Amino acid sequence: MVLFLAGTGDARRLAVCLHREQIALLATVVTENAAGSLRKAGIPVRVGRLATQEMASLIRERGCSHVVDASHPFAEEASRNAIQAARICGIPYIRYERPVCPYKNHPGIRVVSSYEEAAEEAARRKGTILLTTGSKTLHIFAGKLLLDPEICLVVRLLPNRDNLEKCAELGIRQKNIIAMQGPFGKELNRALYRHYGITTMVTKESGQAGSVDEKVESALELGIDVIMISRPKLDYSTSFSTAEEVVAVLRKLRRSEQDAP
Incomplete structure (x- = not known):
């Protein structure tokens, strides 16, 4: 059985693909919302965050022989926990990750290494800033940008109560909150x-299935500057960017285990 960290929509599609290949999986997700498509496909799911020792205990309890980490590119803690848990249990760790952004060298994109650096860069540019980096680091940008009269901060985040309460606590005006569930096409x-007169868009180098990030592409086509936060630097050791590669390596590992004396 494979312990599969199903952190994104394309990761869950990969899990379904592996299931169809008759590769036994135990998927882990953070929220009940993410578990639906997996359960519908007949894949057992464990909901909730797992620390390293919890993950190692789950691996031993379920007799998992491999870990496939398909968590979000910015889920740094989840990946570290998975790497360490696989090491503790002495089983192979495989990383599945979306391809990197193909636009990184575009003159309209400024690549930075941290949220703090992105906030500093946005503060220098002034104008109307659209933040698409989620709610966890919202305070970093609010502290830098909200008090500047030359900046209008607009945020786009998931439409849940916690996010809206956080915006209210930080002083972000309701009219500048876009609370919507993606995915977002280019036209939207x-x-x-x-509509908001955006002059700069702040995003993360999350990538997207098919390697085209539509919010970045749309911004560049309209002449909007992009500040992109680069991915965390982790040593994954074994990493693949397509479903076909993951399926192939798991088949190979399964054959080698079956052939072992």
């Missing part, structure tokens, strides 16, 4: 950029 991105 363009419409939102135009």
Whole structure:
């Protein structure tokens, strides 16, 4: 059985693909919302965050022979826990990750290494800033940008109560909150950029299935500057960017185990 960290929509599609290949999986997700498509496909799911020792205990309890980490590119803690748990249990760790952004060398993109650096860069640019980096680090940007009269901060985040309460606590005005569940097509991105008069968009180098990040592409087409936070630097040792590669390596590992004396 494979312990599968199903952190994104394309990761869950990969889990379904592996299940169809008759590779036994135990998937882990953070929320009940993410578990639905996996359960519908007949894949057992464990919901909730796992620390290293909890993950190692789960691996031993379920007799998992491999870990496939398909968590979000910015779920740094989850990946570290998975790497360490696999090491503790002495089983192979395989990383599945979306391809990196193909636009990184574009003159309209400024790549930075941290949220703090992104906030500093946005503060220098002034204008109307759209933040698409989620709620966890919202305070970093609010502290830098909200008090500047030359900056209008607009945020786009998931439409849940915690996010809206956090915006209220930080002083972000309701009219500058875009509370929507993605994915967002290019036309919707363009419409939102135009409606709010966005001059700079802040995003993470999350990538997207198919390696095209539509919010970045839409911004560049409209001449909007992009500040992109680069991915955390982790040593994954074994990493793949396509479902076909993951399926192939798991098949190979399964054959070698079956052939072992």
